[in-house]
Amino acid sequence: MTSPSRRSPGWLAAVTLAVLALVMGGSAQVPASTTTLPPGSIAPTEQQRATARKVGRILEEQHYSRATLDDKMSEVVYQRYLEFLDSQKSYFLQSDINEFNAYRFQFDDMIRTGQVEPAYVIFARFQQRNRERINRAIDLLATEPNWTLDESFEFDRSKASWISDQATMDELWRKRVKNDALSLMLTGKTWPEAAEILKKRYQRVLKRVDQVSGEDVFENLMNAYARAFDPHSSYFSPRSSEEYRIQMSLNYDGIGASLQLNDDYVTIMNIIEGGPAAVAGTLNVNDRITGVGQGKSGPFTDVIGWRLDDVVQLIRGKAGTQVRLQILPAGALPGSPEKVLEFTRNKVTLEAQAAHKEVKTVVRNGRTLKIGVVTVPGFYQDTAVPDPDDPNTRSTSHDVAKLLKELKGENVDGIVLDLRNDGGGYLPEATALTGLFIDHGPVVQLRDSAGRLEVLDDPERGAAYDGPLTVLVDRLSASASEIFAGAIQDYRRGLILGQTTFGKGTVQNLVRLDRWSPDPVSGQLTVTIGKFYRVTGESTQHRGVEPDVPLASPLDTREVGESALESALPWDRIPGVPFKTSPAAASAPALASLASEEGARAEHDPDYRLLVSDIAAAEEVREQKSVSLNLKTRREERARIDHERLERENQRRAAKNLPAFKSVEEMDKTKDTSDPVLDQATQVMADVVTGVRAGPGQKTAKSD
Helix, strand or coil: CCCCCCCCCCHHHHHHHHHHHHHHCCCCCCCCCCCCCCCCCCCCCHHHHHHHHHHHHHHHHHCCCCCCCCHHHHHHHHHHHHHHHHCCCCCCEHHHHHHHHHHCCCHHHHHHHCCCHHHHHHHHHHHHHHHHHHHHHHHHCCCCCCCCCCCEEECCCCCCCCECCHHHHHHHHHHHHHHHHHHHHCCCCCHHHHHHHHHHHHHHHHHHHCCCCHHHHHHHHHHHHHHHHCCCCEEECHHHHHHHHHHHHCCEEECCEEEEEECCEEEEEEECCCCHHHHHCCCCCCCEEEEEEECCCCCEEECCCCCHHHHHHHHCCCCCCEEEEEEECCCCCCCCCCEEEEEECEEECHHHHCCEEEEEEEEECCEEEEEEEEECCCECECCCCCCCCCCCCCEHHHHHHHHHHHHHHCCCCEEEEECCCCCCECHHHHHHHHHCCCCCCEEEEEEECCCCEEEEECCCCCCCCCCCEEEEECCCCCCHHHHHHHHHHHCCCCEEEECCCCCCCEEEEEEECCCCCCCCCCCEEEEEEEEEECCCCEECCCCCCCCCEECCCCCCCCCCCHHHCCCCCCCCECCCCCCCCCHHHHHCCCHHHHHHHHHHHHCCCHHHHHHHHHHHHHHHHHCCCEEECCHHHHHHHHHHHHHHHHHHHHHHHHHCCCCCCCCHHHHHHCCCCCCHHHHHHHHHHHHHHHCCCCCCCCCCCCCC
């Protein structure tokens, strides 16, 4: 390992050039595999064979782990591929798996030679089983189920064993169909109505089975290889590459939400700041789309089981037009009430993701404090205007610097930098943003697989703001957000509030897999080529950044974050680099006193108490892996959950001297724009300003 150097060897650029040289090199033609595919099934193209060989070489030679595609890794890829196809173990029988196991040590040879037919054989069997299961489901709709039986449906089979026989598989699907019908009946449908809706839904799924393209199969296969190395290495097919470009440029007309397909449901993966969905504030991450309606009154199209790209095309449309989404809320059990959300499509651009500010007031002992809040949705830079001195330039650090100047002009007493839901972005902006709050020094270390170190410094001397600072983060604060939060914490420049961050401490390089074409004909590959380290030498990988003062969050750290992802690279540490802590650290309040003060205050905040109780209720639901198939029991359960929701909300309203809601329907129609976590963060900032500490002879300030 080379010693850290402030004179950067520029290994990141060197690796990029090496990868491009590798990809642009020629590759020998390999004869096609002799593996026999079923008649009429999808087969790999010669271009895909060549792309597979390129992907394999890049992953082996350039991935940070330097892992070898050997028999051990082959089995990991094989398991990833099966998970992509049948994660709930509801299609393949154990006999299928026994047959496929003959291939489990061949995946390393397959990608080197491009002879990937065995993966297509597995997919052909999946298509066969899919058709069989859906046809069985349609047949079951001929007879109304017995709703009085006390039986349950296991909807989470991710940890279950493969089903051993046809009779057990048939029983699983009988219960699955019954649960689908029961979910519709809980919304007021009769059995004939539910059966008709499900018949059309299943027929549509059956149709989609035959609409899967060779590009889809190849993308899944290449991602099985990439994700075996780590969760952030990915292959994008040509079509997905275009979608990736659109998402990164945000140059499209729509509602501003990223989607993914999870078990037949198109699910909200991310809500783009500034887009129509974010402005409305009614759509949440992990919400599931069950229907799409055009205009203010067009009929809903049931989209459960649809291809993701087809649903995207329904949602996108000309700016100024309306689209309605029928939503099954995140975490809700099957059969929970759905909600209808209306959005006006608009141009979604980078401009909408720019940093912005507001000023909040906190009254302490008769003194009104002004707390500036700067929200940073992402780490962006407009490369079309690269000159930082150009007044038209747009970047996170440039925009935040202007906001800080404005807030200083408003004489704020302290600043909260809100990085919640900030998944990172452009790496140089992490160091530039840190530089606005420290005088000078190293910000982050980067290490490649050869052990070469690059230390990235604050690019400019002097701080744009040297007053009291806190940084608010949550489990979705990742990558560049963690670099910034870690540096602020290590320099003791400010306090970190909220939840332990995501834990993504890796560097990815985006590689085009085409030599001359202006379009990504063969797709693109993101490959992990390095790791981040804090100036102390500690990695942000896997562990994230721990808050100094914890605050509640609905995000479950067991299900969200790097530690919840398979094949995540481990945490480690390297030697630190010299740096000087901020002069403000000497007068910082004691953390234990701040945490104690925050805990006592939160107990008396009705909004915060409701958030905590809602989190506890959601946790109870998350623990469930099955649901009752007794109609009366499910109706009673739904009534109980609604009653508890209404009761919690009315307790909050009573504490705030507001009239109680009479029904869940009335409650759901009222938009709540409160942000109790940010409110508590501003209160902690007020503690910092007023000097809360636990030293001898010092009094802890109390909030009014």
